[in-house]
Amino acid sequence: MTAAPPTRSAAARLLPMIAGRIASSLLTLFLVSVVIFVASSLLPGDAAQELLGQSATPAQIAALRHEMGLDQPGPVRFVHWLGALLHGDPGVSFVANMPVSDIIANRLPNSLLLAAITALISIVLALTIGIASAINRGGRIDSALNIATLSLVAIPEFLIATLAVLAFSVKLLWLPSISLVTPETGWAETLRALALPVLSLTCVVVAQMARMTRAAVADQLDRPYVEMARLKGVPFGRIVLFHVMPNAIGPVINAMALSLSYLMGGALVVETIFNYPGLASLMVNAVTSRDMPLLQSCAMIFCATYLALMLVADIVAILANPRLRA
């Protein structure tokens, strides 16, 4: 089988593939929006009832329901909501009586900052741990790293967070136990405030990522092309970086995307312990106060983040595979 030269139509074959992935992500996002809308309307309780309290008369509640558009049939409300969302207007919070976009704009940067710093640190750490244990397979370093990562997976994050507070805030007095960040806080102060939440979250996600990296790299190290490279006299570091990693990157990125998607919605415990003003705690508040517009927007953000990460992983895997790329 002799294929055509690689330059021809490489882009022509890649673009439809990538476009297909994007389209299916958008379709999934739409289906998710349906699920979110239906699920949130199934929640017991009623925002009007919740707002007006126990003493409200049925007439008052009906009037408020009408004002909030809650008396319209579900599909109509869904179309209105989705249409407004597409125009960048997620509605007005029932509880705070201010635009949902303003509330989220207040919190989203905090969550993104926390997620980004954690992602950066844990990716570097996971790659290092994964590669180090793969190339020392069966050795002492490998066993030590295995035990360490498995323990981290096993320990609940609230315990890690609490122990970290105990050690660094209570005993050593190095770091604040509460992470208060406002737009006025300086960079250095922000980083100090974030240190403990980042530490706790890193412990949660790094183990999974490191173990997947180890598996992918170890699998590639057994391939005959690695032995061939050694017999060509290629230094081992170069073999790992230039021969093994291009082949391992697809599964590694996939595992990382799965782990990192936890950083947005899954940070709830950490946000609560450190009183950090992020999106996850906002969403929990929205559930307890039946604040549907806010709840729906938060859920959409989490799902969109997840899908975006998966999309990135898919595209990287496509680009890393020469059978698809060239």
Added chain:
Amino acid sequence: MTVELAPPPATGPSDASAAAVEVRGLSITVAQPDGTRRAIVENISFAVPRGEVLALIGESGSGKTTIALALMGFSRFGATIAADCLRVGDMDIAAMGQSALRGVRGSRIAYIAQSAAAAFNPSRTILSQVIEPLLVHGLAGREEARARAVALFRSLALPSPETIGDRYPHQVSGGQLQRLMAAMALITGPELVILDEPTTALDVTTQVEVLRAFKAAIAESGATAVYVSHDLAVVTQVSEHIVVLQNGRMVEQGDSARILTAPQSEYTRTLLAAARPAIRPTADAALDKVLTVDSIHAGYGRIVRGMPATPILADVGFTVRRGSTLGVIGESGSGKSTLARVIAGLLPAASGEVLLEGQPLPRAMAQRSREQLRRIQLVFQNADTALNPAQTVRDIIARPLAFYHGLKGAAAHARVDELLDLIRLPRALADRRSTELSGGQKQRVNLARALAAEPDVLLCDEVTSALDTVVGAAILDLIDELRRELGIATVFISHDISTVRAFCDEILVLYAGRAVERCPKAAFDGHSHHPYTRLLIDSVPDMDPTWLATRAAAAGPALAVSAIAPELCRFLPRCPVAIGGLCDSNPPPLHVDDGRAILCHRAGGPGDASR
């Protein structure tokens, strides 16, 4: 088994110190779980004069690759290399440290692996891997390296040498990739090249060209070479000296010509005998046609109007009588295995019929009755993957007994023992897992599993390809005996025309999914053949050192055609005797004569050309 080694003959390397490679008392040991060390290779001594080729010959497990890798100071699985002398040029390999060895590997000693498809990194371009030895050893800059690579590609007769390096390994053919690996090895101008079964994974027609290219390139570079192989005929073509190995010990060594004509050890004689398969008498088969395959079209993808999206087989038909054997040969990709899958119902045909004793079978396996399934059994090529490693031999064989015959308990137990006797395995093996068996034993179990169903038709798909010659010959003997005793009709699929010729009563040649020739064994010799059959026959190396040199380079295609219409002869783009104005415009006619059928314009006509 170690025999007294003859002193090197006078024609051999007389002065070992002048040799480019000198090995004395080489032993390689691995640590056992109980702390002792076990020698996998012991007391190996040989020398190779500068610019000559030495072959290490042996079956799997003989230690030939282990010895070859030791010449680079490399061992697998943490084995330890020890030698009185392990010298390449002026380097004492045994005394060198890891970083010194790394500096030598790929620069002064180069390695060509068995499977280029596995040895090339699938994610990087070919050129980047070919020039890597020059770059990591600092022998040339990127531009100069590229120029050298292109020059080598050209001298190895690779197509479009300027651009082939920009492709990825999956974009070139197996034979090209193997030559590209030779370029990767020769690019630094090494003094020693180690070739580890470099043509074993190739089709026989490709092997000739690759061998020729290797031989010329090594001669041109002036390098000394060590050629590892199990195939005596191939080794005969390239090497001046042969070392015969068995179980990690040297059995015999000497000049190639001497080893071939006057082998001194029993083992070498066995190897030579196995390489020349004995012609078995034609079975006196009954007249009833057990299996009839009638103009099968099959392939993969959606079927539209009887044609699959990717057609593989086109209009293939034959009959097999009870107790006789049909041999199916062709290169990889010719549709041999697809044919077996269609007959077994694993891949339903798009059109055409499979008839068992005249009764048409449903095309798909799911629609066949249990009785119909029982009567056709498939033996897969690779027993390693066909046998469940978690089951014992008894479980594996008892499963079809319960499924087809309802045998359970003591009756099944007794029948398993009978079957083990039949395939000549000790009954004690029944409680082992398949992973504990040798390759030949596994293939026997694989065969017993099929025989347990008591089939009328046995489909053997390359059942000896993964085995050593001697072991494979024993399996062939067994199948031959069984079909005579049990009257089983056998379809024997193979890429090896000499095996098929020796073993089968009738031969079917497939090319690109078409049956280009069908011929009874009795009429095979001394008759004209389809040009493709001719090419297959001519490509099998003889045990004659001059064979490669005297065999004219395969004649190029007679007509320059790029794409051919599907109804024309598929072999046209490669055919050396194609007739302009006929072969490129009319579909090939089928000539039937005296039990033979040939799909060719040349056949039967006045020009009945190909000898």
